[in-house]
Amino acid sequence: MIAGVCSGIAERLGIDPIIVRLAFLGATMLSGAGLLAYALAAVFLPSAQGDRLWTRFSGGRGSLEIAVGAGLLALSGVLLLRATGWWFSDAIVWPAVAAAVGGALIWHQFTAAPGDGTAATAPLDQEAQAEGAKPSFLRGRALSKIGLGIALVLGAALMFLWANGALSAAGDAVLAATVVVVALGLIFAPLWWRLGRNLATERGERIRSQERAELGAHLHDSVLQTLALVQQRAGNPREVAALARRQERELRAWLQDRPSARTGDSLAAALGAVAADVEDAHGGAVEVVTVGDCALDPAADAVLGAAREAILNAAKFAGAAGPIDVFAEVTPASIEVFVRDRGPGFDPNVIPVDRHGVRESIIGRMERHGGSASLRAGAGGGTEVELSVGRTAG
Amino acid sequence: MSPTSPARVVIVDDHGLFRSGVRTELGDLVEVVGEAATVEEAVECIARLAPEVVLLDVHMPDGGGLEVIRRVTAESTAVSFLALSVSDAAEDVIAVIRAGARGYVTKTISGPDLAAAIERVRAGDAVFSPRLAGFVLDAFADQPGPAEPDPELDQLTAREREVLRHIARGYMYKEVALRLDISAKTVEAHVSAVLRKLQLSNRHELSRWAMQHRLVDPE
Numbered sequence: 001m002i003a004g005v006c007s008g009i010a011e012r013l014g015i016d017p018i019i020v021r022l023a024f025l026g027a028t029m030l031s032g033a034g035l036l037a038y039a040l041a042a043v044f045l046p047s048a049q050g051d052r053l054w055t056r057f058s059g060g061r062g063s064l065e066i067a068v069g070a071g072l073l074a075l076s077g078v079l080l081l082r083a084t085g086w087w088f089s090d091a092i093v094w095p096a097v098a099a100a101v102g103g104a105l106i107w108h109q110f111t112a113a114p115g116d117g118t119a120a121t122a123p124l125d126q127e128a129q130a131e132g133a134k135p136s137f138l139r140g141r142a143l144s145k146i147g148l149g150i151a152l153v154l155g156a157a158l159m160f161l162w163a164n165g166a167l168s169a170a171g172d173a174v175l176a177a178t179v180v181v182v183a184l185g186l187i188f189a190p191l192w193w194r195l196g197r198n199l200a201t202e203r204g205e206r207i208r209s210q211e212r213a214e215l216g217a218h219l220h221d222s223v224l225q226t227l228a229l230v231q232q233r234a235g236n237p238r239e240v241a242a243l244a245r246r247q248e249r250e251l252r253a254w255l256q257d258r259p260s261a262r263t264g265d266s267l268a269a270a271l272g273a274v275a276a277d278v279e280d281a282h283g284g285a286v287e288v289v290t291v292g293d294c295a296l297d298p299a300a301d302a303v304l305g306a307a308r309e310a311i312l313n314a315a316k317f318a319g320a321a322g323p324i325d326v327f328a329e330v331t332p333a334s335i336e337v338f339v340r341d342r343g344p345g346f347d348p349n350v351i352p353v354d355r356h357g358v359r360e361s362i363i364g365r366m367e368r369h370g371g372s373a374s375l376r377a378g379a380g381g382g383t384e385v386e387l388s389v390g391r392t393a394g
Numbered sequence: 395m396s397p398t399s400p401a402r403v404v405i406v407d408d409h410g411l412f413r414s415g416v417r418t419e420l421g422d423l424v425e426v427v428g429e430a431a432t433v434e435e436a437v438e439c440i441a442r443l444a445p446e447v448v449l450l451d452v453h454m455p456d457g458g459g460l461e462v463i464r465r466v467t468a469e470s471t472a473v474s475f476l477a478l479s480v481s482d483a484a485e486d487v488i489a490v491i492r493a494g495a496r497g498y499v500t501k502t503i504s505g506p507d508l509a510a511a512i513e514r515v516r517a518g519d520a521v522f523s524p525r526l527a528g529f530v531l532d533a534f535a536d537q538p539g540p541a542e543p544d545p546e547l548d549q550l551t552a553r554e555r556e557v558l559r560h561i562a563r564g565y566m567y568k569e570v571a572l573r574l575d576i577s578a579k580t581v582e583a584h585v586s587a588v589l590r591k592l593q594l595s596n597r598h599e600l601s602r603w604a605m606q607h608r609l610v611d612p613e
Contacts (some may be wrong), residue, residue, distance in 0.1 A: 285502075289562045291531040291537065323564075327564070329559065338563045
């Protein structure tokens with residue numbers, strides 16, 4: 001609440017700030033050590049922005065004078081309290097001070113090790129972090145500071161135990177264990193936290209290099225192969241166009257993360273696959289636009305079959321005249337598909353009786369499923385087949 | 395500039411081969427007054443040459459077509475943009491339209507069709523490819539949206555929907571007019587209204603696309 005220490009620690013440890021605040025409050029009520037620890041932590045622990053209150057207040061020059069002044073002020077305050085009798089037992093206060101200083105030292109070394117302080121706040125810069133992370137907290141100077149911190153915390157724990165043992169002859173085993181656990185936690189928590197973060201960094205690196213390898217493999221199997229084929233068949237423009245078109249389709253599907261093989265569960269995907277097959281077989285371009293989608297229930301299956309026939313017809317008789325436009329719209333009430341070509345067109349009233357494709361596969365199929373199919377001359381030329389079927393609820 | 399003279403056009407694309415290809419395809423149908431390969435060049439070139447229409451590649455280094463639109467429209471609004479791209483991903487299309495482009499066509503378009511689209515954009519109308527029409531129908535689908543503060547902007551009229559459906563079916567504007575028995579001008583008015591809604595609507599599907607591309611700041 002005052003310098004944000006509690007919430008900062010809570011955030012780092014991933015627990016509710018209330019717990020940390022209660023812990024500090026408890027420590028304050030018991031011995032006053034909470035206040036001291038809070039002040040120390042506020043000064044030494046790095047804030048979320050990476051700077052420490054210490055440096056924020058001091059602003060560089062004159063920081064030593066300010067530190068000494070603050071220290072003397074605090075000392076005089078402590079002596080005054082002691083002289084007036086407002087003082088807790090020495091056996092509690094001094095171990096608490098030592099533990100706080102030791103803990104702060106260790107935290108400081110692990111969380112703001114040289115060459116890592118900036119990288120920690122910039123997760124994008126992970127390569128620099130991975131390089132600087134491992135050796136930094138094992139360097140000589142840092143190691144000696146950590147050692148001093150550990151010694152201080154352990155010494156404080158021992159002092160506290162000894163003083164308590166002297167006070168209560170029966171020596172409280174539970175209390176002793178608790179104190180040891182707290183001391184060990186103070187020492188090792190930063191180390192564990194750091195190790196966890198290193199592991200996460202390495203894992204991210206590994207995933208990225210895997211992705212790169214996968215991308216390379218994919219490009220090799222698809223685009224490079226096609227380019228080689230294009231060079232071989234350079235004399236045949238029709239074949240080259242078909243190759244380019246197929247490659248484009250595959251690459252788009254891959255970029256949009258559309259599994260091209262899984263056509264069983266979506267009308268839109270199945271229509272796309274049909275269009276792709278027709279393109280491959282007949283060369284012309286088939287543009288598919290879908291609005292909405294649905295599963296391949298019997299009605300959708302019927303529309304799909306009829307649409308396939310219509311697209312095939314269009315490709316056969318009008319594929320050279322321009323692209324074939326396929327538009328499918330799925331609403332909660334119905335499925336509609338339009339297949340439009342730019343060919344010479346024909347009069348639907350004079351469909352030859354032997355044209356099994358149109359009569360049976362398109363019109364008959366739709367009618368059997370309670371839908372309808374109609375052929376008409378598209379405005380401005382070409383032919384348009386319109387397929388429509390109602391959807392049963394669910 | 396009289397309407398009979400060819401439109402003055404600048405082509406912005408980072409692939410030189412593609413720029414010269416478009417130039418050849420267009421031939422005498424329009425007057426290509428300049429080309430640019432980068433965002434910087436494009437901004438400078440458009441300011442200097444003051445073209446009527448800019449053919450804009452969506453994917454370029456340093457922010458692409460979006461960045462060009464943003465920087466040019468910050469200076470003046472006299473120039474119209476027609477986006478030209480190989481991408482048919484919904485977010486690319488919607489993003490560039492929302493930034494202010496008056497149309498979107500794919501790079502496989504034929505020369506005469508492209509020239510017609512340029513003329514349309516120059517006249518202040520909108521150019522919708524079948525795919526773009528499909529995206530818009532999808533985005534404005536008749537689902538009960540959780541938040542539609544402005545029904546005027548967040549919904550399409552039945553007529554606008556009908557026009558879009560015909561465009562999605564591959565109809566040219568004049569063919570749509572024939573089919574629906576309305577004038578070509580009315581078709582253009584409907585499409586321009588849809589474009590306006592597309593650019594101004596706060597429908598959450600559109601906001602999401604816009605947000606992904608940092609067109610608007612989240613909060």
